[in-house]
Amino acid sequence: MKILVAIKRVVDHNVRIRVRPDGSGVETQGVRISMNPFCKHAVEAAVQLGEAGHGDEIVVVSIGPKAATDVILTALAMGAHRGILIETDTDLETLAIAKLLAKVVAEESPDIVLLGKQAVDDDSNHVGQMLAALTNRPQATFASEIKVVGQQLEVTREIDSGRETIAIPLPAIVTADLRLNTPRNAALPMVMKARSKPLAIRPVAEFGVDLTPRLTVEKISPPPERVAGKTVGSVPELAAYIAGEVSQMEAL
Amino acid sequence: MSVLIIADHDLGKLSPATARIVHAVAELGPIDVLVVGENAQNVASDAAQLAGVQKVLVAETASTTDTDLAIIETLAQSYRYVVQSAGSVGRDRMPALAARLDLMPVTDIIEILGPNRFVRPIYAGNALQTITDNQPRHILTVRASAFRAAATGNAATIETVESPTASVARLIATHRTESDTPDLSTAQIVVGGGIALGSAENFQLIERLAKKLNAAIGATRAAVDAGYAPNDWQVGQTGKIIAPDLYIAIGISGALQHLAGIQGAKKIVAINSDPEAPLVKLADAALIGDLFEIIPQLIDELDKAGVR
Ligand SMILES: Cc1cc2nc3c(=O)[nH]c(=O)nc-3n(C[C@H](O)[C@H](O)[C@H](O)COP(=O)(O)OP(=O)(O)OC[C@H]3O[C@@H](n4cnc5c(N)ncnc54)[C@H](O)[C@@H]3O)c2cc1C
């Protein structure tokens, strides 16, 4: 089986981001960058499926600037076989990303496509679902467990009421949640080896996808600030505070 | 016809989220509500009571991704807006619907500024994006926690719509959390527990306090990963987004991914042994100390104060 994993390069999840004062966006210069955590879980899932005999070839694809080769190398070091960078310096909307990935799916015909459930920068949670719609494949979103059973996938999904396990036929699209697995840290020899694995860099224009944005971002602003905290000295004081809040609610 | 809202429901009951979505989009135009589900009559009659709803459409079939999409895609042709709450169902369906219609969805909306202007958080709520959507039609998800519920007392008409053929997906099992606590996403009071609770048994302290206050229960990712609490209690960037009047955070440090889920909380109380914890720094009332000593005393004091 062939597995395709889409990975995104984002501002590291530990960075406390700063909104530019002119409202034009978030400061991404000089901040730590890494692979989107959800994508790491997707790569790990692919590698584990491979180790269990369900993935002969794992291809990773990222859409972004030249620097995104870094996250592709990370994925190759984790155990993926081949990388594709679709190179662009513009920020693309999720619909455009999904259309580009649909082209890659058409070229590669993977049995399973794995994505992160969301990217921690834009928090959209769109691309996997859009790709499923565009490629007419069944989707299983927010996966915390994936099993290959014959020509089907059994996927446990994290949903608002708990979890559910569904079976969908292959080929299929799955988006990874955080409890899917624990992503490995690649050992040094794997990191060295990654550099010799194939990595195709292809300009975005080659794919013939209309990338014109549909939405206009008027501005990016910081959220309202909370007033600084206060402490209370004892349990009775805290109880009185809570009781006060509760009685105000009841008055409403 | 203008707005189609997809109802959220579970165990034959309309989700409290849907009433909030109805209220949130009231200005956008006349509202129809679609209910997809087996034995959905109760859900439909609940939806028909919501003020502002013109018509409730019912498709009597199990709700799955592909059946929902097939039904909604056909109906969508006659609406300017298709809207669902930003819960796990809306998040699963709306981006796929948008792609099928060649539209960009606008998701996790927390403020509606006009017919095509919306505010949504990015970077775990550390920045807010104001978006203009000039597309002919709009596919939206809205965070229920950011809006109040529509009034009831309406009696909208209920109509049945065609349901398509069976889904390719097969449901094998559901694992649900048995709990009689209020719905987390729309609760007025939430008591949250972190990894500091140390075990699933100890987490019952949180549940006891929650019961005392008739509150919903929340947890951090660390507590869920450790198996102290079920996944549907997780609050934060990857869990549920809450906006209660009062959030009581116990043994929770306040990592930015957790804070992403509680930005809408009106008042925050923190109980933590570390005066430097980020949550302590932004709490309206923080008590520094050991949660295992504090919670039992707090429950006694609340009893004395005659709370509920
Ligand atoms: C007008 C305009 C303004 C913008 N402004 C900003 C801005 O200020 N800041 C900013 O950061 N972005 C901005 N963007 C970019 C844009 O919002 C997102 O980068 C893009 O929509 C992807 O969203 P997401 O990563 O949240 O997708 P999600 O749907 O959350 O991603 C889910 C999964 O899809 C896959 N995926 C997503 N993107 C890629 C990719 N590039 N390559 C490979 N796989 C991928 C990954 O597996 C990922 O885990 C702007 C775009 C436009 C058009």
Ligand SMILES: Cc1cc2nc3c(=O)[nH]c(=O)nc-3n(C[C@H](O)[C@H](O)[C@H](O)COP(=O)(O)OP(=O)(O)OC[C@H]3O[C@@H](n4cnc5c(N)ncnc54)[C@H](O)[C@@H]3O)c2cc1C
């Ligand atoms: C991509 C990504 C997404 C994430 N999404 C989420 C999410 O949705 N929700 C979420 O919650 N987290 C999320 N996280 C995890 C988050 O970064 C933190 O790791 C997590 O929130 C920490 O949980 P905690 O506060 O329980 O634990 P800790 O950070 O370890 O804090 C424990 C706190 O308990 C206090 N304490 C210890 N003992 C006692 C005691 N006896 N009495 C009182 N206080 C005590 C400590 O002082 C400390 O402040 C995400 C992380 C990533 C990378």
